[in-house]
Amino acid sequence: xxxxxxxxxxxxQFRTAxxxxxAVRGISFSVEKxxxxxxxxxxxxxxxxxSLSIMGLLPSNGEIAEGSITxxxxxxxxxxxxxxxxxxxxxxxxxxxxxxxALNPVFTIGYQLREPLILHQHMSKRQATDKAVELLEQxxxxxxxxxxxxxxxxxxxGMRQRVMIAIALACNPSLLIAxxxxxxxxxxxxxxxxxxxxxLKRKMDMGVVFVTHDMGVxxxxxxxxxxxxxxxxxxxxxxxxxxxxxxxxxxxxxxxSVPNVDDEYHTLESIPGSLPNLNEKIQGCRFHPRCxxxxxxxxxxxxxxxxxxxxxxxxCWLQEVNVHDKAATSS
Amino acid sequence: MxxxxxxxxxxxxxxYFPIKSGILKRTxxxxxxxxxxxxxxxxxxxxxxxxxxxxxxxxxGRTVLGLEPLTAGTIKFRGQEVGGLSYRQLKKFKKxxxxxxxxxxxxxxxxxxxxxxxxxxxxIHTELPKQERQQRVRELxxxxxxxxxxxxxxxxxFSGGQRQRIGIARAIALNPSLIVCDEAxxxxxxxxxxxxxxxxxxxxxxxxxxxxxxxxxxxVxxxxxxxxxxxxxxxxxxxxxxxQLYGNPLHPYTRALLSAIPRPIPGRKKERIRLxxxxxxxxxxxxGCPFHTRCxxxxxxxxxxxPEWREIEQGHFVACHEV
Numbered sequence: 001x002x003x004x005x006x007x008x009x010x011x012x013q014f015r016t017a018x019x020x021x022x023a024v025r026g027i028s029f030s031v032e033k034x035x036x037x038x039x040x041x042x043x044x045x046x047x048x049x050x051s052l053s054i055m056g057l058l059p060s061n062g063e064i065a066e067g068s069i070t071x072x073x074x075x076x077x078x079x080x081x082x083x084x085x086x087x088x089x090x091x092x093x094x095x096x097x098x099x100x101x102a103l104n105p106v107f108t109i110g111y112q113l114r115e116p117l118i119l120h121q122h123m124s125k126r127q128a129t130d131k132a133v134e135l136l137e138q139x140x141x142x143x144x145x146x147x148x149x150x151x152x153x154x155x156x157x158g159m160r161q162r163v164m165i166a167i168a169l170a171c172n173p174s175l176l177i178a179x180x181x182x183x184x185x186x187x188x189x190x191x192x193x194x195x196x197x198x199x200l201k202r203k204m205d206m207g208v209v210f211v212t213h214d215m216g217v218x219x220x221x222x223x224x225x226x227x228x229x230x231x232x233x234x235x236x237x238x239x240x241x242x243x244x245x246x247x248x249x250x251x252x253x254x255x256x257s258v259p260n261v262d263d264e265y266h267t268l269e270s271i272p273g274s275l276p277n278l279n280e281k282i283q284g285c286r287f288h289p290r291c292x293x294x295x296x297x298x299x300x301x302x303x304x305x306x307x308x309x310x311x312x313x314x315x316c317w318l319q320e321v322n323v324h325d326k327a328a329t330s331s
Numbered sequence: 332m333x334x335x336x337x338x339x340x341x342x343x344x345x346x347y348f349p350i351k352s353g354i355l356k357r358t359x360x361x362x363x364x365x366x367x368x369x370x371x372x373x374x375x376x377x378x379x380x381x382x383x384x385x386x387x388x389x390x391x392g393r394t395v396l397g398l399e400p401l402t403a404g405t406i407k408f409r410g411q412e413v414g415g416l417s418y419r420q421l422k423k424f425k426k427x428x429x430x431x432x433x434x435x436x437x438x439x440x441x442x443x444x445x446x447x448x449x450x451x452x453x454x455i456h457t458e459l460p461k462q463e464r465q466q467r468v469r470e471l472x473x474x475x476x477x478x479x480x481x482x483x484x485x486x487x488x489f490s491g492g493q494r495q496r497i498g499i500a501r502a503i504a505l506n507p508s509l510i511v512c513d514e515a516x517x518x519x520x521x522x523x524x525x526x527x528x529x530x531x532x533x534x535x536x537x538x539x540x541x542x543x544x545x546x547x548x549x550x551v552x553x554x555x556x557x558x559x560x561x562x563x564x565x566x567x568x569x570x571x572x573x574x575q576l577y578g579n580p581l582h583p584y585t586r587a588l589l590s591a592i593p594r595p596i597p598g599r600k601k602e603r604i605r606l607x608x609x610x611x612x613x614x615x616x617x618x619g620c621p622f623h624t625r626c627x628x629x630x631x632x633x634x635x636x637x638p639e640w641r642e643i644e645q646g647h648f649v650a651c652h653e654v
Contacts, residue, residue, distance in 0.1 A: 261553055
C-alpha cells in the first residue's frame, strides 16, 4: 500500500496567559491509501487538535512547535498559508461535527458547492453546477436541483451533513479528515452517513482519518485505531487487535465503560477521575493517576512505545515485561 | 411488577405547540409534540424513554413535571391530579418531582457558588436555619462524590462529570420520589458516563427513587432501565421490559433503531434495517400510523388508520397493524 500521510513526533502548542501549553505531545502515525484510521479518546485528549494540525487550521494562538507532517511526500509544516489553501478542499478536505456552523448561513448550498470546483478545478459556473448536482446525487440527497437553491437552515441535520460531505468530496481528495461527523446525528441517520463515507472511500480509494469517541462507530468503520490520552498516543493497532486484545489499561478501561446493547449482564466499569488539564504537570506516565495498574515506576518515568506485534504498539511499561518474555521464549 | 398504585399515571396526554402566523397571530396549525401518550410509572422503577431527536421525549418529560402546560389528558401523581395545576398549586409537588438536565453548565448560574445554588432549594422549600441548610448542602456534595470544600467554588472550576454530579445533588436535595433525567449522561465521555450511571443507580437504592430516564442512547438505556418506552413523532410505538424490548423488539421502528446502533465488535456482519428518509415534520402530522412514511412493512391500511395500542404479551405493548 502507498503511504499517504506520515506524521512524525508532532507537538502542537497553544500560547495562553499561563504560558505555552502542549495539546499534542509528540505523536507519530501514518495513513495509507484506502485506509480508515480512527482516532479515539475522551474530549480534550487532543484528537481534534491533531486533525486541525494536519489541515493547517489551528486557531491563531496555536502552532506546530515540533515534528513533521508529510502528505504525498510533501512536507506540510512551515508551508505558507497560500500553499496550504491550494491543498485544502482540493487534495485533502475535512468534515466537521456541526454542519450548521461549518456551512455559511447566508449562501445557498449551490454556491458553497460550486466554490471549491471553480477555485481548484477552474470550472465554469455551468460546469460547476452540473458537477454539484452530480455530487448531491452521490451523497443521496433527493431532488438535488431544488436543493442547490436552498439555504442551510432549510435542511435537516442529516441533509446538512450530506452537503458537507459533498463539498468535502467535490475535488476528489486523497485524504478526508472527518472530525466527529456523526456525533450530532441520530443513530438511524448516523448509520446512513457511516455507510456513505465507507462506500465513497472504497470508490475513490481515499485515506480517511476519522475522529470519534464512540467505540461502536470505530468497530464499524476503522481499519486501524489510534487511542489518544492527554495529548499522547497510548495505543495503536489494527481494529481487531485493539478490540480483541487491548494492551494499554486506558484502552481496556475505555472499552469496558461502553454500555453493551446486546448483553444485559454486562457490568459497566468506569475509569476513576477525569482527564487532566493541559496545564497540569504530571511526572511519569500521564495516565498513572487514573490507572488501576500503576506502579512506582509509572509515577517516575514515562514509558516508551513498545511493540506488541508488528502492527500493534502500546505505550505502557506492562509491555516491557511481555517483550522480555517473548524474547526469552524465542531464544 | 406487582399491582400497586402507580406513582405516576399519565393518560392520553397531548402537548401541541400552536403555530401562529399573519398579523393577527391566529393559530394556523399545531406542532404535535406529544400525541396521546399513556403510561403508568411505578415506585422504584426506571422507565426509559427513547427515540430520535424531535420525537417529543424531552417535551414529554417536561410536561410530566408541569414545566409545559398540558394540551389534553391527565397526569396523576400518587393518585392526585397535577396536570392542570397553576404554578402556585404545583409548588408542593415540586419537592417530589425533580429533573436532571443534559447540560449541567447551562443549568448552573456561572456567577453563583455551587453551594449557594444548592442551598436555594432549602430556602424555598424548607424553613431550616442557615447553619443547617449549609450543613445539608455539604452532606449533599459528599453524597454525590464531591468534596465539602467545593461549596465555595464556581461552576467553571468543575469538569463536565463533576458538574453533572452537582446537577444530581440539586435534584436529590429535597428527597424527591421522581426524577426526570433528560439526557443526563449524553454529553459525557464514556468513562465519566459510567461513573455517573453508577452514582444514579446507587442513589436510586438509597433514596428509593423512581427515574424517568430520557435518552437517545439505547446502550445506556438497556443498562439503566427496567422498562423502556419507544417514542416516534410524539406517539408511543412500543413499551416493554428491557429484556423484552431488546430481546424481542416488535415494532418495525424499534427494530430499525436497534439495528442501527454501531456495536463495538469489529468485523461483525451488518444486518441493518435501513430506514428511508427522515422524521416527518410534526407540524404536518401524517395520517394513519405516524411511522408509515418510513416503515419497511407499511401497507395501505397504515396510511389511513392509526394503529391501536395493544398488549401483545404480558407487559409488552405495541402500536402497529403488522405485528
